Amino acid sequence: MKKPFSEVIKANIGDAHAMGQQPITFFRQVLALCSYPELLNDSTFPEDAKSRARRILQSCGGNSMGSYTASQGINSVRQDVARYIERRDGGVPCDPDDIYLTTGASDGIVTMLKLLVCGEGATRAGVMISIPQYPLYSAALAELGAVQINYYLNEQKCWSMDISELQRALDEARRHCNPRALCIINPGNPTGQVQSRQCIEDVIRFAANERLLLMADEVYQDNVYAEGCQFHSFKKVLFEMGPEYSDTVELVSFHSTSKCYMGECGFRGGYMEIINMDDEVKAQLTKLVSVRLCPPVPGQALMDLVVNPPQPGEPSHDTFIKERTATLSALAEKAKLTEQVLNTIQGISCNPVQGAMYSFPRITIPEKAVQEAMDKGQEPDMFYCMKMLEETGICLVPGSGFGQADGTYHFRMTIFPNRRKTKNPLKKPPPDS
Known part of the structure; x- marks a missing residue:
């Protein structure tokens, strides 16, 4: 027809x-070198790409991306992620041991939900998610047998979050489940909003008062376009609010290689950072991620390049x-x-x-x-x-x-x-x- x-x-x-978005040349060069180390002898590749590839390969068993890594991810990559977070957040400390490399952000989100879900009937775990929401959350909660607690974004105010709406949703949910976590996507999917710093502070206070784990999906953190809007990481705001919150509020934040300027969805690279998690719970998280052996090594390598790109003075920096x-x-x-x-x-x-x-x-x-x-x-x-x-x-x-x-x-x-x-x-x- x-x-x-x-x-x-x-x-x-x-x-x-x-x-049609084009890949970043440096990222693909290093991944090519890591995948086929014979190319390290090729003079067409810049020296900074070669040195980066050698560093990644030296972190792999047998100097090969075909080997398993530690379940939590390659140690040198987690160190680079921690340094990236410290730079992004103006010097707020980050411990590499709090970093878990993941198979895209989705893997980290589902892993955390698995860790949270427990109980039956009125004691079943409940998780607060925004409506409109990214269907990963509703699908994972359904699969795990958890309770989906809907809170509605305010369309009239450019899809902003409203604390009174969070309170309404939480109070209703407590009649039939045990709310344990609050999920936020910022910048938003599918709604494209960027939450203000004041909003983030209000959400942190709400989570502290209600003893909820915060799950901050921040995979679009480089994708901010509107005048007057700025990305504020939940971690940075949390620590700037002082020890009353930074020492107590449990926070897990997620990032990925799939969005922003990278767009490398197929490599399945990502990480999550754990803040204020009890040591015994963290030990169970490490057990849980060990079941999948390790995240894809090319994705781990790509994540390393995202958090540690070419520096000024290096051959690839200008490009x-x-x-x-x-x-x-x-x-x-x-x-x-x-x-x-x-x-x-x-x-x-x-x-x-x-x-x-x-x-x-x-x-x-x-x-x-x-x-x-x-x-x-x-x-x-x-x-x-x-x-x-x-x-x-x-x-x-x-x-x-x-x-x-x-x-x-x-x-x-x-x-x-x-x-x-x-x-x-x-x-x-x-x-x-």
Whole structure:
């Protein structure tokens, strides 16, 4: 059947490279050298890439990325991650022993949920997650038999968090489960918001008062675009609030190689940092991660490069900065353009895309369309997205897949499509765009 479009625009998934984002040259050079050390004799590779590859290989058994590593990850990589966190957070100390390398951030998140889940009936563990949410959380909680506690982000205030809403959700949940953790995604997925420092302080106080473990999903920490917005790590804010909080609040934060300017989803690299965890519980966590033997070694190597990129004066530094800046600038431009274009369309309203890689606009669906969707056994926004795909070739994800306030409809759209496609998806752009 002939379609009114020449290609499908895959705006449904945060897979940067699949949508044309280019890898960072230095990262791929070092990984190539590590994978095939014979290339260390090749004069076309810069010396800083070679020295980095040698350092990584020396940390591997038999000088090979094909060997197992320690379950917690390569020690030298964890040391580099700790130094990166200290630089990022203005000197707040970080102990490499608190760092666990993971198979992407997802692996760390699921591991922590496994550690938390216990009890039956009214004593079952409950975990607070934002609505809209990233479906990893709801799927993992369902698989583990834990209770999902929904708290709603405020769409009218650019998807901000509201402490009164957290309190409402917690008080209701305590009637039927044992709430143990509060999950935050910042910058947000699917909503693209960047939480303010004041909001983070309020959340930390709430967690302290209610004795909740904080799980901070910070994989988009380099993806901040909106004027006046800034990424604040939960750890840095926690320690700046003083010992009353920094000595007591349990915090686990997550980062990944899959997003930001890297976009290296397929390498499955990541880490989590554990703060204020009881030593006996930490011992159980180490046992738990040892079951999977070790994270993928290429992902560990890539994580090391992300936290310890080329330094000023090294041969690869200028190219690295140029590529990193170009990627983040292009994403910032697309974030602004996506918001602007969506808000010109009748029946669609979109909050500013402050960060991350997605917009989550609200859509108005006519009553007749809602009824037709119901007749087909579909959610109205799923019906909308299927119509969008059939008529324009744009592939989106319905808001019902992430959760949304009753009576509202949304879709999630990545900001990856190039500018020409975003402006005019029905007209095929020239090959070089």
